[in-house]
Amino acid sequence: MSDTPSDCTSADCTKPRTSLPEAELEALVRGICFKTGPPRRIGVEVEWLVHELRNPRLPVTSEQLAAAYAALRAVPLKSALTVEPGGQLELSSQPADSLMECIGTVSADLAAVRAALAEHGLGLVGLGHDPWHPPRRYLREPRYDAMEACLDRTGPAGRAMMCTSASVQVCVDAGHEEPGPLGLGRRWSLAHQLGPVLVAAFANSPLAGSEPTGWLSTRQLRWTEIGKGRAGGPSLDTDPRSAWTRHVLDAPVMCIRRDSGPWDIPEGLSFREWARSGVPRPPTREDLDYHVSTLFPPVRPRGHLELRMIDAQPGEDGWIVPLAVTAALFDDPQAAETAYRVVKPLAERTLSMPAPHNPLWIDAARHGLADPELCEAAIACFAAALEALPRLGATTEVTDAVGAYLHRYVIRGRCPADDLLDRTHGSLGKEIRT
Numbered sequence: 383m384s385d386t387p388s389d390c391t392s393a394d395c396t397k398p399r400t401s402l403p404e405a406e407l408e409a410l411v412r413g414i415c416f417k418t419g420p421p422r423r424i425g426v427e428v429e430w431l432v433h434e435l436r437n438p439r440l441p442v443t444s445e446q447l448a449a450a451y452a453a454l455r456a457v458p459l460k461s462a463l464t465v466e467p468g469g470q471l472e473l474s475s476q477p478a479d480s481l482m483e484c485i486g487t488v489s490a491d492l493a494a495v496r497a498a499l500a501e502h503g504l505g506l507v508g509l510g511h512d513p514w515h516p517p518r519r520y521l522r523e524p525r526y527d528a529m530e531a532c533l534d535r536t537g538p539a540g541r542a543m544m545c546t547s548a549s550v551q552v553c554v555d556a557g558h559e560e561p562g563p564l565g566l567g568r569r570w571s572l573a574h575q576l577g578p579v580l581v582a583a584f585a586n587s588p589l590a591g592s593e594p595t596g597w598l599s600t601r602q603l604r605w606t607e608i609g610k611g612r613a614g615g616p617s618l619d620t621d622p623r624s625a626w627t628r629h630v631l632d633a634p635v636m637c638i639r640r641d642s643g644p645w646d647i648p649e650g651l652s653f654r655e656w657a658r659s660g661v662p663r664p665p666t667r668e669d670l671d672y673h674v675s676t677l678f679p680p681v682r683p684r685g686h687l688e689l690r691m692i693d694a695q696p697g698e699d700g701w702i703v704p705l706a707v708t709a710a711l712f713d714d715p716q717a718a719e720t721a722y723r724v725v726k727p728l729a730e731r732t733l734s735m736p737a738p739h740n741p742l743w744i745d746a747a748r749h750g751l752a753d754p755e756l757c758e759a760a761i762a763c764f765a766a767a768l769e770a771l772p773r774l775g776a777t778t779e780v781t782d783a784v785g786a787y788l789h790r791y792v793i794r795g796r797c798p799a800d801d802l803l804d805r806t807h808g809s810l811g812k813e814i815r816t
Contacts (some may be wrong), residue, residue: 401664468545469520510587510693539607714770
């Protein structure tokens with residue numbers, strides 16, 4: 383959510399804006415969301431929960447966060463550092479020309495962030511969903527006030543998504559206009575079919591309120607619960623640009639920004655209907671940009687493709703494995719072709735329903751790699767990625783990390799969530815024996 387346009391300042395909101403007709407809005411969506419060319423750039427956005435170093439179960443006060451974040455603003459970073467509504471931190475890399483450039487830059491920035499936080503007794507924790515603490519808003523801004531009010535209409539999942547979730551979001555180029563393994567159409571399809579394999583392989587959020595939820599990726603469950611209009615993907619029955627354009631304009635408007643006071647939160651108003659009616663005012667280019675930023679499908683085109691389905695990973699460097707695997711499967715032609723052939727049969731289990739509200743994605747979030755078909759696909763995809771990583775210039779350290787993950791988790795049909803559940807059951811057993 384931190385990659386969205388900022389709230390209006392008085393200067394921003396009072397400057398003249400030009401309303402646009404529906405046809406021009408459609409042309410804008412088609413033009414800005416897919417920028418094609420030879421795939422050559424990679425990026426990552428790593429979100430983290432911020433916890434007490436002494437004991438992560440202890441709640442962190444707003445005063446602690448404010449002091450630590452004030453100090454962080456003085457730390458020179460190459461990545462963009464932003465704060466999420468619940469106080470989570472996110473580092474967003476600049477587009478890198480290589481996988482190793484991306485890893486090197488973000489690793490250095492994370493080291494600097496950890497050192498600054500440690501001086502305030504705080505640390506970063508890689509979990510997809512806070513296992514102990516209930517949702518609590520840290521940021522009080524008109525955007526998040528409106529978001530909370532809008533998402534509350536569908537239940538408590540919205541607040542959990544805003545305040546207690548964290549992810550690894552991998553960004554890849556949209557691809558060539560031509561067909562083939564690096565073409566736009568193939569990469570769009572691969573992103574949606576590989577998505578549940580990534581959900582299952584990297585599930586790392588089985589707990590909420592210190593109890594198992596019955597889902598290995600509770601974070602993905604929360605996104606599903608928010609609803610199809612806000613967190614669902616488009617239909618895949620047509621070309622990517624047409625599908626996404628239709629999805630954007632038919633999606634419900636989260637809010638209509640005001641120069642001052644609370645923002646309007648319409649109910650059931652699509653952006654297309656807003657453009658046609660012009661009520662309470664005609665939408666502008668700025669409104670369209672903002673509207674796109676309030677849609678959270680698992681694959682979001684923003685000029686590039688943003689893959690949003692991976693839980694935050696354990697350990698200081700756990701985020702590197704999903705980044706490396708995803709980069710290899712998208713940007714190495716041989717690995718991309720292998721991955722596409724491997725995951726394509728899984729599409730039958732979607733019943734032609736958009737992600738993530740279909741049986742395949744739900745099974746991935748609930749069962750992880752205990753699902754035999756997802757496990758088999760994950761093994762093949764990891765093997766293809768391992769072969770491809772040296773061709774992308776990956777170091778031995780990176781390929782060894784991917785190989786270790788393959789043998790520790792994927793081949794065994796496990797994911798980090800299983801480790802958390804094992805420790806939780808062990809703790810419960812110890813308490814019972816005591």
